[in-house]
Amino acid sequence: MxxxxxxxxxxxxxxxxxxxxxxxxxxxxxxxxQPWRPQLIYLILFEDAPDMSHMRDALMKEHLAFLAENAKQIQSAGPLFDGSDGAGGAWLVEVDTHEEAQKLVEADPFWPSGLRQSVRILRWHHVFRDGAQT
Known part of the structure; x- marks a missing residue:
């Protein structure tokens, strides 16, 4: 055994x-x-349109509810800053494919509002955590 x-x-x-x-x-x-296949981790970087910040405030409640509903896939999320100015946001997402990550992006209430100026979905290879190599 x-x-x-x-x-x-x-x-x-x-x-x-x-x-x-x-x-x-x-x-x-x-x-x-049984064979086990790990899900992939993606880093999603959002750049916000500077003239659309009012949409962030208007949709924040719906955005936070969306994050909570998708907490199984969206491991971590939060805003990015350039000095004291908001610059966008970032998510760490655990899904099987790039396409699944893209679907999450497009399902976020922020997406159709025009708040997001650009998005980058990058596969992240995890090699170090909690003081040790993974």
Whole structure:
């Protein structure tokens, strides 16, 4: 008996069940190994149109509700500043594809308002967290 990457006792035949790409998933009283594919993390950078700041205030309640409704995918979000001036925003999003990230952007109440001047969706490769290499 060994332990999976999630420290779940596992009866998987072979020493490789400690590999993070083979987590243990319980099926009744036994443990079944299934392939695991991590979701990708995207950094989404928004630049706001300078003459549309009134839309931010008008839609903030709806925008925050949207973020809460999509908290499973949108891991972190917040405004960006250039000195004391608002410059846009950034999200860290965990989804399977670039297209899914784009759909989230377009579903945000800020999107159709004209507030966003530009958007960049960049795949982020996570290599360091909490003082350790990942």
């Amino acid at each position: 060994c332990k999976s990457s999630q420290s779940i006792p596992c009866n998987f035949a072979g020493p490789s069940c400690k590999q993070p790409h083979l987590p243990a998933i319980f099926a009744g009283s036994c443990c079944v190994q």
